[in-house]
Amino acid sequence: MWEYTDKVKEFFLNPKNAGEISDADAVGEVGSLACGDALKLFLKVDDSGVIQDASFQTFGCASAIASSSVLTELLKGKTVDEASRITNKDIARELGGLPKEKMHCSVMGQQALEAALKNLRGEEAATRDLEGEVVCECFGVTDEEIKRAIRD
Amino acid sequence: MKVTYLDNNATTRVAPEVMEEMLPFMDTLYGNPSSMHTFGGQVQKHLAQARERAAQALDCSPEEIIFTSGGTEGDNAAIFAAVNSQPDKRHLVTTRVEHPAVLNTCKYLEGRGYEVTYLPVDGYGRVNLDQLRESLRPDTALVSVMYANNETGNIYPVQAMAEMVKERGVLFHTDAVQVIGKLDLSMQKLPVDYLALSGHKIHAPKGVGAMFVRKKAPFRPFILGGHQENGRRAGTENTAGIVGLGRAMQLAAMDIAEENTRVAALRDRLEQGLTREVEQTRINGDRESRLPNTLNISFKYVEGEAILLMLDTLGVCASSGSACTSGNLEPSSVLRAMGVPFTHVHGSIRFSLSRYTTQEEVDLVLDHLPGIINKLRDMSPFGQGREPAASAPRY
Amino acid sequence: MKVTYLDNNATTRVAPEVMEEMLPFMDTLYGNPSSMHTFGGQVQKHLAQARERAAQALDCSPEEIIFTSGGTEGDNAAIFAAVNSQPDKRHLVTTRVEHPAVLNTCKYLEGRGYEVTYLPVDGYGRVNLDQLRESLRPDTALVSVMYANNETGNIYPVQAMAEMVKERGVLFHTDAVQVIGKLDLSMQKLPVDYLALSGHKIHAPKGVGAMFVRKKAPFRPFILGGHQENGRRAGTENTAGIVGLGRAMQLAAMDIAEENTRVAALRDRLEQGLTREVEQTRINGDRESRLPNTLNISFKYVEGEAILLMLDTLGVCASSGSACTSGNLEPSSVLRAMGVPFTHVHGSIRFSLSRYTTQEEVDLVLDHLPGIINKLRDMSPFGQGREPAASAPRY
Ligand SMILES: Cc1ncc(COP(=O)(O)O)c(C=O)c1O
Ligand SMILES: Cc1ncc(COP(=O)(O)O)c(C=O)c1O
Ligand code: FES
Ligand code: FES
Numbered sequence: 001m002w003e004y005t006d007k008v009k010e011f012f013l014n015p016k017n018a019g020e021i022s023d024a025d026a027v028g029e030v031g032s033l034a035c036g037d038a039l040k041l042f043l044k045v046d047d048s049g050v051i052q053d054a055s056f057q058t059f060g061c062a063s064a065i066a067s068s069s070v071l072t073e074l075l076k077g078k079t080v081d082e083a084s085r086i087t088n089k090d091i092a093r094e095l096g097g098l099p100k101e102k103m104h105c106s107v108m109g110q111q112a113l114e115a116a117l118k119n120l121r122g123e124e125a126a127t128r129d130l131e132g133e134v135v136c137e138c139f140g141v142t143d144e145e146i147k148r149a150i151r152d
Numbered sequence: 153m154k155v156t157y158l159d160n161n162a163t164t165r166v167a168p169e170v171m172e173e174m175l176p177f178m179d180t181l182y183g184n185p186s187s188m189h190t191f192g193g194q195v196q197k198h199l200a201q202a203r204e205r206a207a208q209a210l211d212c213s214p215e216e217i218i219f220t221s222g223g224t225e226g227d228n229a230a231i232f233a234a235v236n237s238q239p240d241k242r243h244l245v246t247t248r249v250e251h252p253a254v255l256n257t258c259k260y261l262e263g264r265g266y267e268v269t270y271l272p273v274d275g276y277g278r279v280n281l282d283q284l285r286e287s288l289r290p291d292t293a294l295v296s297v298m299y300a301n302n303e304t305g306n307i308y309p310v311q312a313m314a315e316m317v318k319e320r321g322v323l324f325h326t327d328a329v330q331v332i333g334k335l336d337l338s339m340q341k342l343p344v345d346y347l348a349l350s351g352h353k354i355h356a357p358k359g360v361g362a363m364f365v366r367k368k369a370p371f372r373p374f375i376l377g378g379h380q381e382n383g384r385r386a387g388t389e390n391t392a393g394i395v396g397l398g399r400a401m402q403l404a405a406m407d408i409a410e411e412n413t414r415v416a417a418l419r420d421r422l423e424q425g426l427t428r429e430v431e432q433t434r435i436n437g438d439r440e441s442r443l444p445n446t447l448n449i450s451f452k453y454v455e456g457e458a459i460l461l462m463l464d465t466l467g468v469c470a471s472s473g474s475a476c477t478s479g480n481l482e483p484s485s486v487l488r489a490m491g492v493p494f495t496h497v498h499g500s501i502r503f504s505l506s507r508y509t510t511q512e513e514v515d516l517v518l519d520h521l522p523g524i525i526n527k528l529r530d531m532s533p534f535g536q537g538r539e540p541a542a543s544a545p546r547y
Numbered sequence: 548m549k550v551t552y553l554d555n556n557a558t559t560r561v562a563p564e565v566m567e568e569m570l571p572f573m574d575t576l577y578g579n580p581s582s583m584h585t586f587g588g589q590v591q592k593h594l595a596q597a598r599e600r601a602a603q604a605l606d607c608s609p610e611e612i613i614f615t616s617g618g619t620e621g622d623n624a625a626i627f628a629a630v631n632s633q634p635d636k637r638h639l640v641t642t643r644v645e646h647p648a649v650l651n652t653c654k655y656l657e658g659r660g661y662e663v664t665y666l667p668v669d670g671y672g673r674v675n676l677d678q679l680r681e682s683l684r685p686d687t688a689l690v691s692v693m694y695a696n697n698e699t700g701n702i703y704p705v706q707a708m709a710e711m712v713k714e715r716g717v718l719f720h721t722d723a724v725q726v727i728g729k730l731d732l733s734m735q736k737l738p739v740d741y742l743a744l745s746g747h748k749i750h751a752p753k754g755v756g757a758m759f760v761r762k763k764a765p766f767r768p769f770i771l772g773g774h775q776e777n778g779r780r781a782g783t784e785n786t787a788g789i790v791g792l793g794r795a796m797q798l799a800a801m802d803i804a805e806e807n808t809r810v811a812a813l814r815d816r817l818e819q820g821l822t823r824e825v826e827q828t829r830i831n832g833d834r835e836s837r838l839p840n841t842l843n844i845s846f847k848y849v850e851g852e853a854i855l856l857m858l859d860t861l862g863v864c865a866s867s868g869s870a871c872t873s874g875n876l877e878p879s880s881v882l883r884a885m886g887v888p889f890t891h892v893h894g895s896i897r898f899s900l901s902r903y904t905t906q907e908e909v910d911l912v913l914d915h916l917p918g919i920i921n922k923l924r925d926m927s928p929f930g931q932g933r934e935p936a937a938s939a940p941r942y
Pocket of ligand 1: 161221223225227301302327361782783
């Protein structure tokens with residue numbers, strides 16, 4: 001059994017900000033059904049560049065859901081600039097830590113955030129086909145990135 | 153919180169009858185069965201009785217029983233016995249859905265120059281008998297096919313397989329860890345050379361098991377040292393565990409009728425209830441030939457670990473074949489070998505019942521699991537496509 | 548009849564403290580430690596605690612502990628790890644007085660093309676350090692020397708041996724089954740690569756043991772399969788046994804002072820009493836370097852089994868290195884390696900005490916054994932030559 005902190009369990013069992021923001025200013029998606037985990041992040045950003053609201057939809061394990069949820073909490077009230085500096089380690093720290101085998105679940109949060117911010121800047125499509133079953137891109141996280149995330 | 157234990161293919165509770173017989177061998181009858189004195193000698197008698205009981209449960213002779221430290225050791229010992237006693241034969245046949253105790257031993261042998269044929273399975277997890285026949289070669293040392301699969305509960309036609317393989321003069325091993333107490337086995341009728349079983353799957357303790365080794369089959373000890381187990385398995389005997397295993401095998405043989413009626417009825421109640429209450433499910437395995445206690449069911453668009461953790465908050469114990477591919481966690485290789493779509497592999501849950509399972513326990517799952525699936529699907533980016541089930545409660 | 552158990556090198560009684568901690572893991576905390584649910588997860592925590600305790604007792608880190616099914620498995624695993632991780636090295640060094648768990652593994656390897664140097668011992672059972680040094684070769688894969696001998700109680704200078712062997716870059720294994728709880732071991736100070744121990748010699752149950760494997764030492768799993776023990780020993784963990792072993796190691800570490808004073812005093816009382824009351828005895832082993840609990844004594848002109856059976860009628864449990872050569876029973880190879888004359892090998896008796904041994908038990912032996920020896924000598928064709936001892940009672 002994974003050693004989950006109480007905070008992970010809390011954010012998994014009673015996740016904050018689950019669901020869609022229908023009029024989101026930015027959407028970031030990573031992962032796929034085939035990979036076994038996918039995350040869609042929604043942001044509402046005001047004119048001064050402050051994130052007013054954030055929500056998520058996650059298909060994945062308890063760590064993935066808790067990471068997504070805690071990320072949306074972290075994002076609210078931050079400027080886009082501040083948000084761009086959030087890493088998976090911040091997410092894990094906010095959860096009181098993740099088992100090392102589960103660090104990659106927080107990487108997905110960081111990647112979805114990067115995708116959403118790109119989308120906000122108009123650099124990336126808001127949606128892509130997450131249902132792909134054959135090709136598993138695993139949201140572009142390479143082995144090296146995972147190893148780094150685990151080591152750090 | 154009351155524990156609802158539906159993970160009996162992982163391990164089982166030690167039966168009270170088994171406990172009772174075992175305990176004296178720790179602190180009163182603690183002698184070494186190899187000792188010359190009466191104090192040790194009497195322990196030897198109880199080991200002999202345990203061996204008789206094991207032999208009776210398998211319908212074989214007591215000399216054909218070797219006690220081990222568990223199912224894994226038995227699988228290792230059988231494979232190495234076959235291979236080491238036939239040094240010129242460098243080929244093995246097994247299936248893609250074996251337990252790691254067999255698969256990883258085969259992989260080790262591949263690293264030592266052996267060739268291994270891993271028979272594929274179809275979408276139901278079935279092995280094709282013709283493919284097995286065609287895989288046999290003059291240099292095949294062993295065919296190893298599990299009697300029933302731990303994840304799906306699939307029962308393999310070991311009788312037919314062993315008959316065919318023995319006709320070709322090839323040794324046959326079966327991992328029977330999951331069938332003891334669930335199927336009636338007779339070594340007089342089943343022409344296998346080796347068979348491995350494990351105590352902790354049949355209400356004996358963890359860390360003890362047994363092998364059947366047919367009198368005519370070649371054998372080489374796997375653990376080397378003293379003369380225990382008639383020179384076939386060295387190491388001071390786990391006396392309490394062996395006595396417990398003997399009793400558990402006796403009990404298990406008595407429970408087969410119950411497994412096939414009461415336990416199967418509970419499993420079917422669970423299966424039918426879940427497929428009725430939750431849309432987009434999939435039963436993994438071969439419903440025509442499956443253990444009476446096992447249900448492996450997939451819920452599309454949700455992830456197994458998440459389901460398990462929600463069940464855990466209710467005290468419900470089950471297991472999952474899921475694990476996303478982006479980590480170094482491997483999703484179930486059994487389900488993947490069956491070609492179960494990834495979407496379903498990730499949302500797979502195994503419930504495995506025992507003679508201690510009650511209808512209340514099954515109903516607890518039926519009451520809550522549909523709502524859990526809904527809750528998780530609501531959070532999922534893929535959850536939208538589905539139709540809500542008529543009566544599933546919302547969380 | 549009350550049992551006077553003086554055969555603790557063969558096996559020991561499970562301590563009440565150990566029993567108490569173990570039992571819950573059979574019928575209440577029976578989950579599988581690998582399971583995802585809390586019910587299994589909590590068992591994992593107790594395994595971690597047992598590993599901590601074992602590590603503390605050996606003064607090593609918990610990751611250096613692997614739980615096994617006993618001392619024999621540990622010896623096998625260490626030897627195969629050394630050999631399989633260095634395929635080019637085809638030579639091993641051990642002694643002629645090792646336990647069969649080491650000797651028979653070495654013999655198996657000889658059958659597979661390995662060369663083994665079996666170091667001789669002198670009349671006291673001692674190994675010569677220079678001979679060990681000279682036996683080392685560039686292709687030596689492993690040196691395996693037991694820490695203490697089960698039959699004589701001899702303690703070997705493993706510290707000095709391991710230092711010398713490690714200086715030459717060769718792997719070192721020690722079978723420490725007989726020294727746990729009798730000597731204070733620190734893996735920080737003792738530069739061995741592998742060490743094997745067994746639960747049932749230290750008041751834990753039979754069928755569980757542990758190995759120390761130094762972090763830097765190469766390792767290959769011996770039993771292959773699942774990912775248990777950090778991928779180093781497959782098979783569902785013997786949870787109750789492991790928890791018991793952890794507790795027993797903790798207790799044993801506390802008992803070392805007692806072993807070295809109270810137990811040694813009782814052993815000395817027995818030794819002095821017997822040598823005083825019976826003529827023509829011989830203490831086998833190295834009294835300068837011997838376990839505090841062991842006495843191996845030979846009575847010339849009588850046969851060990853006969854002595855044991857007479858002791859048995861009094862409820863006294865001991866063991867013998869005898870076994871006549873006209874059967875297929877082999878007399879002690881340890882005593883023969885020491886050059887103990889045949890006349891003495893046949894009449895050898897091992898008494899091995901424990902923390903539960905009382906002075907009354909020792910005195911029971913002192914009261915009766917001289918008479919037993921006299922009685923047997925009276926029956927023996929060789930018994931005439933002797934002088935009767937002053938105070939030995941006649942039967
Ligand atoms: C089919 C099968 N084979 C082998 C094993 C291994 O048995 P053990 O855990 O007793 O080593 C198991 C269970 O773990 C199993 O389900
Ligand atoms: C020195 C020594 N090594 C190894 C063993 C084997 O241990 P086990 O019986 O636990 O396999 C024993 C005892 O039997 C022993 O005394
Ligand atoms: S998202 Fe992959 S295991 Fe958590
Ligand atoms: S005379 Fe009985 S064992 Fe040899």
